[in-house]
Amino acid sequence: AQTVTQSQPEMSVQEAETVTLSCTYDTSESDYYLFWYKQPPSRQMILVIRQEAYKQQNATENRFSVNFQKAAKSFSLKISDSQLGDAAMYFCAYRRGSGSRLTFGEGTQLTVNP
């Protein structure tokens, strides 16, 4: 079975600074996708960024980028120029290439200090 581990229950960052959230996963599959989701207090899950395992290039979306280390099964999220609106719970998630369910980590609560 696939597992996703987030070892940082809480992180904090100063506004305008950079923060990195860690995620490791375990799978025997070769075709899979990895995701970072943001969950603000409204409970709405918002997709931040995704990475296809077959792509060597790290995904980027504006201030958000990932460091995907396939051999190490590591998938970290870097948030640059942190903004107050980035404060939320962040979840790392895995999905097999053939689809169906998402498997989530336990989450990291990010606080952004003004």
Add this chain to the structure above:
Amino acid sequence: GAGVSQSPSNKVTEKGKDVELRCDPISGHTALYWYRQRLGQGLEFLIYFQGNSAPDKSGLPSDRFSAERTGESVSTLTIQRTQQEDSAVYLCASSLGWTSDYEQYFGPGTRLTVT
């Protein structure tokens, strides 16, 4: 366009009662998922519907849990004889297709409290 909607937003029920939670997916989305999120934890997969195929029920925690979906529209998650450990946020998601290149769009969830 409208996103995934869920009702009720919050539900408080007494232990032993049955509850029904509703999910309205995005129009045209053939795949629908239910997840459970216990306090301070990540989401756990419960059940998945794809078109007219048999649902994947492998995540349902007990036979007290069941779900239905009519065609490619509304889904209801039913919990019978609720227990305190059922207290959680129940999130629904839908996607245009079932493969991983289709994004899952989440609803705002139903917070269930069993007293």
